[in-house]
Amino acid sequence: MTAKRRIAITGLGLVTPVGNDVATTWTALLAGKSGGAAISLFDASGFPVRIASEVKRFDAAAAVDDRKLLKFANRSHGFALAAAEQALVDAGIRPTSTDAERWGCAVGTGMMGVDFAELVAVHRHSAPDGELDATRLLDDASANNPLVFCRSQSTTGLSLLTRRHDIRGYATSVHTACASGGQAIGTALKLIRRGSVDYALAGGFDSMISPVGIAGFCLLSALSVDNDTPERASRPFDITRNGFLLGEGAGFLVLEEWESARQRGAHVYAELAGDGNSLSSYRITDSPPDGDGPIQSMRQALADAGASIGDVDYINAHGTSTFMNDRSESAAIHAVFGARVRDVAVSSTKSSMGHLIAAAGAVEVAICALAIRHGELPVNANLREQDPECDLALVRDKPQQRRVRVALSNSFGFGGSNSCVALRRPEDVDGIGFQR
Amino acid sequence: MDKRRVVITGIGAVCAAGRDPQAILEAVCAGRSSIGPIRQWDVAHWPMQAAGEISDLNPRDMVEDRKLHKLIRRTDLFGLYAAARAIDASAMVAYRATLASDAAAAYSDRTGVYVGSGGGNYESQYDYFPLLTTANEELPAFGRELSSTVNPMWLLRTLPNNVLGHIGIRHGFKGANACITNHSIGGTLAVIEATEALRTGEADRALAVGHDAPIEPQMVLYYHDVGLLSKDTIRPFDARRDGSLFGEGAAAFALETEDSALSRAAPILGEVLGGASATDAQGLLAIRDDGDALARAMESALTDAGIRASDVGMIAAHGNGTPQSDASEAAAIRRVFGDNAPPATAFKWAFGHLIAGAGIIEAVLALESLRRRIVPGTATFAVADPVCAGVKVSAEPQLPRSDVVMVLCRGFAGTNAALLLRAAA
Numbered sequence: 001m002t003a004k005r006r007i008a009i010t011g012l013g014l015v016t017p018v019g020n021d022v023a024t025t026w027t028a029l030l031a032g033k034s035g036g037a038a039i040s041l042f043d044a045s046g047f048p049v050r051i052a053s054e055v056k057r058f059d060a061a062a063a064v065d066d067r068k069l070l071k072f073a074n075r076s077h078g079f080a081l082a083a084a085e086q087a088l089v090d091a092g093i094r095p096t097s098t099d100a101e102r103w104g105c106a107v108g109t110g111m112m113g114v115d116f117a118e119l120v121a122v123h124r125h126s127a128p129d130g131e132l133d134a135t136r137l138l139d140d141a142s143a144n145n146p147l148v149f150c151r152s153q154s155t156t157g158l159s160l161l162t163r164r165h166d167i168r169g170y171a172t173s174v175h176t177a178c179a180s181g182g183q184a185i186g187t188a189l190k191l192i193r194r195g196s197v198d199y200a201l202a203g204g205f206d207s208m209i210s211p212v213g214i215a216g217f218c219l220l221s222a223l224s225v226d227n228d229t230p231e232r233a234s235r236p237f238d239i240t241r242n243g244f245l246l247g248e249g250a251g252f253l254v255l256e257e258w259e260s261a262r263q264r265g266a267h268v269y270a271e272l273a274g275d276g277n278s279l280s281s282y283r284i285t286d287s288p289p290d291g292d293g294p295i296q297s298m299r300q301a302l303a304d305a306g307a308s309i310g311d312v313d314y315i316n317a318h319g320t321s322t323f324m325n326d327r328s329e330s331a332a333i334h335a336v337f338g339a340r341v342r343d344v345a346v347s348s349t350k351s352s353m354g355h356l357i358a359a360a361g362a363v364e365v366a367i368c369a370l371a372i373r374h375g376e377l378p379v380n381a382n383l384r385e386q387d388p389e390c391d392l393a394l395v396r397d398k399p400q401q402r403r404v405r406v407a408l409s410n411s412f413g414f415g416g417s418n419s420c421v422a423l424r425r426p427e428d429v430d431g432i433g434f435q436r
Numbered sequence: 437m438d439k440r441r442v443v444i445t446g447i448g449a450v451c452a453a454g455r456d457p458q459a460i461l462e463a464v465c466a467g468r469s470s471i472g473p474i475r476q477w478d479v480a481h482w483p484m485q486a487a488g489e490i491s492d493l494n495p496r497d498m499v500e501d502r503k504l505h506k507l508i509r510r511t512d513l514f515g516l517y518a519a520a521r522a523i524d525a526s527a528m529v530a531y532r533a534t535l536a537s538d539a540a541a542a543y544s545d546r547t548g549v550y551v552g553s554g555g556g557n558y559e560s561q562y563d564y565f566p567l568l569t570t571a572n573e574e575l576p577a578f579g580r581e582l583s584s585t586v587n588p589m590w591l592l593r594t595l596p597n598n599v600l601g602h603i604g605i606r607h608g609f610k611g612a613n614a615c616i617t618n619h620s621i622g623g624t625l626a627v628i629e630a631t632e633a634l635r636t637g638e639a640d641r642a643l644a645v646g647h648d649a650p651i652e653p654q655m656v657l658y659y660h661d662v663g664l665l666s667k668d669t670i671r672p673f674d675a676r677r678d679g680s681l682f683g684e685g686a687a688a689f690a691l692e693t694e695d696s697a698l699s700r701a702a703p704i705l706g707e708v709l710g711g712a713s714a715t716d717a718q719g720l721l722a723i724r725d726d727g728d729a730l731a732r733a734m735e736s737a738l739t740d741a742g743i744r745a746s747d748v749g750m751i752a753a754h755g756n757g758t759p760q761s762d763a764s765e766a767a768a769i770r771r772v773f774g775d776n777a778p779p780a781t782a783f784k785w786a787f788g789h790l791i792a793g794a795g796i797i798e799a800v801l802a803l804e805s806l807r808r809r810i811v812p813g814t815a816t817f818a819v820a821d822p823v824c825a826g827v828k829v830s831a832e833p834q835l836p837r838s839d840v841v842m843v844l845c846r847g848f849a850g851t852n853a854a855l856l857l858r859a860a861a
Binding site: 043045113123127128129132134135143152154155156163168170173175176177183194215217219220280282300415417 | 544553590608625714732851
């Protein structure tokens with residue numbers, strides 16, 4: 001049997017609520033700085049939840065020098081284009097006319113829909129009484145605007161990314177709710193491993209901080225209602241946690257076949273070593289109390305990476321700060337690691353950034369790569385009294401210096417899809433660190 | 437290392453032409469189109485009125501569980517139905533019931549689910565229209581009145597991955613999975629990714645499903661406005677073709693490693709030989725005249741399957757009936773097959789374009805056709821178009837040259853996929 005092709009992570013790009021680039025985000029995560037604040041994107045004064053973790057002072061035109069392309073982009077696509085640009089610059093490699101066919105793209109895309117202003121415009125013209133009058137729709141400006149159409153398709157983001165960067169190989173969009181980003185990274189791993197492509201731009205993007213997005217989560221009572229203390233609203237594994245803090249943003253990685261990355265002298269953050277995914281098949285929103293489902297995805301990721309539980313130094317938890325998720329995830333980590341659970345450091349960076357939904361998994365894989373690169377673990381912010389049912393070795397109060405051999409990134413979605421991505425320190429692959 | 441062989445042990449399909457693959461294929465072979473006037477809303481004043489709607493839809497006939505209907509949309513109904521039919525046909529769940537509990541649990545953990553989903557629609561957001569009216573479009577009132585006006589399950593009903601999650605819950609599958617929201621090639625990619633999961637040992641059996649229900653006013657209007665819709669009929673590769681038309685529905689394959697199927701003496705309908713995908717990278721709606729990425733996907737699929745173009749006995753073309761796509765598809769077929777392409781058919785004329793379900797329902801029908809040793813006629817084809825030369829499409833049925841079919845599929849964002857299936861003897 002021939003050995004599996006290895007995959008190197010050679011570029012990172014982040015647009016998050018705590019920083020519009022990798023360095024700013026990383027510094028904020030180490031400090032446990034919160035992105036939570038009163039919602040500024042719309043008037044949320046009447047909503048039960050009036051807080052969110054917004055990307056701040058983002059200027060798409062400054063980040064992406066292509067005004068024509070940006071006409072086809074909504075807010076989340078702007079994040080995606082900016083983060084992808086950063087990742088490619090960081091990697092120092094781009095598709096060229098000779099190898100564009102060997103580049104793939106896998107993205108975790110949020111739910112499709114039109115911007116709220118467009119929904120209101122259609123309402124005003126074609127549904128003033130609350131029901132759509134299809135005949136009125138025929139001369140509705142919004143429903144006849146091709147730009148609105150192009151911005152609202154499920155593959156809009158994918159089309160903008162592949163066009164801008166001339167990616168001509170296997171290109172795909174996936175959506176498994178909050179696991180989307182992790183599944184996109186896992187998809188890209190498989191594409192390179194099986195030889196469909198040699199390079200991949202992989203990531204996730206989302207922005208649900210809109211009246212309809214916030215409404216959807218409010219109706220499910222999934223969000224923290226700590227409107228007076230937004231910076232403390234996300235507190236995964238704390239006994240007082242009461243829901244998640246909705247975030248937005250994008251995370252992208254440049255992935256390359258390991259040997260060719262080494263040959264060109266690329267800096268390598270980590271090996272993208274393994275992917276596991278499973279279905280809980282329990283309930284659509286609920287997490288199984290015993291961790292069934294996440295247990296299998298973690299075990300598969302380790303097996304796929306050729307790693308054992310003794311190799312794992314860090315888990316970036318899904319850790320949403322909902323009562324159920326954090327207990328279920330803790331149970332799963334206990335089941336997988338057994339007595340070794342005391343030795344594995346865990347933090348949920350959603351404590352700082354909030355929950356980036358379809359972008360979360362990709363952003364958090366990037367954070368695991370940074371933890372390996374810097375030998376430092378971001379803090380699980382806002383932890384005052386740890387839930388005794390979440391008995392994990394959480395990184396609390398301050399960041400932890402630690403050599404990370406293997407890191408795991410967990411993502412679990414509504415619908416029961418569980419994703420776990422395993423990363424390995426490059427020194428442990430071939431003795432070479434981030435830079436030669 | 438030899439790849440593990442992936443066999444097909446069950447199929448299911450639903451669309452305007454019928455509720456199982458056999459009935460749909462019989463309608464196709466009889467030259468009967470199921471495309472007609474849209475009935476879901478009043479199209480009296482609409483310039484475009486045709487689609488392949490599933491009529492007389494009683495949701496309970498599709499999914500028995502009444503409680504579930506509050507949690508899913510029309511498109512999910514089709515996906516869950518087709519999936520259940522494929523599972524029943526394969527008897528893979530019935531077989532699990534014969535296993536001891538530990539073995540049954542392991543069996544479920546080793547059963548994957550791969551779904552191609554449309555990714556969402558416009559109508560879901562209309563659920564907020566009554567609230568916008570009540571609130572007079574003012575946000576503070578919108579926020580205050582929210583919970584008294586909108587279904588608390590709104591977000592769940594809207595999830596693009598509902599079919600994946602509910603197949604898992606209903607049938608107890610817990611293995612590797614994906615929900616692919618890649619427009620028209622989503623269903624085809626579900627088959628390709630499920631096949632890869634079986635080849636590499638991520639799972640021992642998997643369900644691949646594609647489903648969509650794109651027939652809604654705002655979607656029809658946009659497609660019309662950008663020039664993609666026909667006035668009345670899909671005429672693949674015909675000189676008179678003037679666009680495509682929506683259909684709706686779903687299809688599914690039950691796939692297993694050969695070992696898994698043999699060990700339980702399952703009926704083997706065929707084999708997935710391979711597949712591939714490539715992109716043209718020119719934007720959401722742009723199409724390259726030379727069909728470059730489609731040709732590359734076809735070539736890569738042949739390589740993946742380890743066969744030559746001359747081994748292919750039938751082409752199930754994408755043939756969506758738009759002037760530009762069909763011409764560029766023909767260019768790709770000429771590039772790969774020269775002037776010696778096998779007989780081709782294009783199914784969309786009979787029941788419309790299922791978008792995320794298109795590639796997979798056409799793959800199911802292509803397999804069923806090969807099992808009957810027929811390349812069904814494309815009934816609306818009459819006038820050959822010189823720019824589509826090389827595509828051996830005919831209004832009359834043809835004989836396949838072998839037991840292998842290449843199924844082609846194309847979507848927005850310049851995405852293309854090719855899938856190779858072999859029918860069992």
